[in-house]
Amino acid sequence: MNNRREFLIKSFFGTAGIALASTSLIKGAPAIIKNYNKPDSKINGVQIGCITYSFRSLPDQSAEATLKYVTDSGISAIELMGGPAESFAGMPESTMDNGRYNNLRRKKRDGGQLSADENKEFMELQKEAEAHAANVAAWRAKTDFKKFEKFRKMYKDAGVSIYAFKPGAFGMNNTDAEIAYGMKAARALGASHVTLEHPANDARTLKLGKMGEKNKMSVGYHGHTQQTPTFWDTALEQSPRNALNLDAGHYIAAGYTDIFELLQKKHKRILSMHTKDRQTPANGKGNLPWGEGDTPIVELLSEIQSKKYKFPATIELEYKIPEGSDAVKEVQKCFEYCRRSLA
Structure with missing residues (x-):
């Protein structure tokens, strides 16, 4: 031997x-030997991560396939969407067209006008979604969290840690039991925080913060172009477990130029920062390949590095994937942009 x-x-x-x-x-x-050929996306003290939402365009959304997308991209730390982990743990599958439903819901949310046919389709899909949500809630009530621990080990063995978890368990229609489930699952996965879209409801952020205290799990609130310098203030005052899941690209697209001041003031309450390249309102608010928009990505990464801020910069791929490419190749490009910025 x-x-x-x-x-x-x-x-x-x-x-x-x-x-x-x-x-x-x-x-x-x-x-x-143990660490040979494993990804390492911590560059000169700055943890570059990726939200697995970035791989949504790829057909296989299983735990194993998602892990391969992450490692092929060179990423060693992630914000994990609920799908791969919950399906791995046995969550009932939906038979509805989630992509179509999300597109219609997004169009309606962003102020778009649905046609009569689209509205009818949306209502039917919404009924299916509600029925599926009831099945999922019943499943979550009896979940075996050891399956999430097994998921964590599989990713850890491949060199990937999970710093945030984003299941659909924290919405306005989710029960307290589902909220507790989501936080316990996050803890089993090794995450320091859960993330969700800011509910724009003070009672809800108070509840989530208090449940975070009870379950020893922090809550990072994400925002789009509704982000402002004071967007998170009420939630932050409500609980020490409430925090920011800042989106730098959306903040720029909202028209604010004080992002470095925001980082300086609230860096201790920022748990993770979504990173993308968007334009200012004056330039059209577009979501562009990195280096072509107005988000000061290079300067932001340098600020995190020089000030030794602890939160990761999370790659979120949202620009249109060029013909002949795919999500993994584009995340690789984003990661290389980060690497060059921090060299």
């Missing part, structure tokens, strides 16, 4: 072109 172990160590260092003259180097070999 010792001879075989020595052979493996020598083979590894021989392939890597590393001399074996040092005894201390040989002793360190098992740790090096």
Whole structure:
């Protein structure tokens, strides 16, 4: 066994072109071998992460496929959407067209006018969604959290940690039992916080903050172009567990130029920062490939690095994927942009 172990160590260092003259180097070999070929997206002190929503365009949304998307992108830390983990844990599957439903809901939310046919379709899909939600709530009430621990181990073994979890368990229609479930699942996954869209409801943020205190889980509120310098203030005052899931791109698209001041004032309450390149209102608010918009990504990453802020910068792929490319290739480009920015 010792001879075989020595052979493996020598083979590894021989392939890597590393001399074996040092005894201390040989002793360190098992740790090096264990981490060999695993992703590492912490660059000069700044953790670059990715929200798995970035891979939504890819057909396979299973736990295993999502893990491969992440590692192929070179990412070692993630904000995890609910789908891959909950399906892995056995959550009932929906038979409805979620993509179509989300597109119609987004159009309606953003002030778009639905046609009569679209509105009828939306109402039918909404009924299906409500029925599925009831089935999911029943499943969540009897969930075995060991399955989430198993999910965590699978990702950890591949070199990927989970710092945030975003299941659909914290909405206005979700019960207290579902909120507690989401927080317990996040803890089993190793996350420091859960994320959700800011509900624009003070009673709800108070409830979530208090339940976060009870379940020892922080809550990061995400916003779109409704973000303002004071957007999170009430929630922050309500509970020490309430915090920011800042979106830098949306903040710029909202027309605010004080993002560095916001970071300076509230960095201790920022749990993670979505990073994308959007234009200012004067330039059209577009969501563009990195380096083509108005979000000061390079400067933001430099600020995180120089001030030693602890929160990760989360890649969120939202610009249109070019023909001939795919989500993994585009996340790779975003990550390389971060790498060059922090070099």
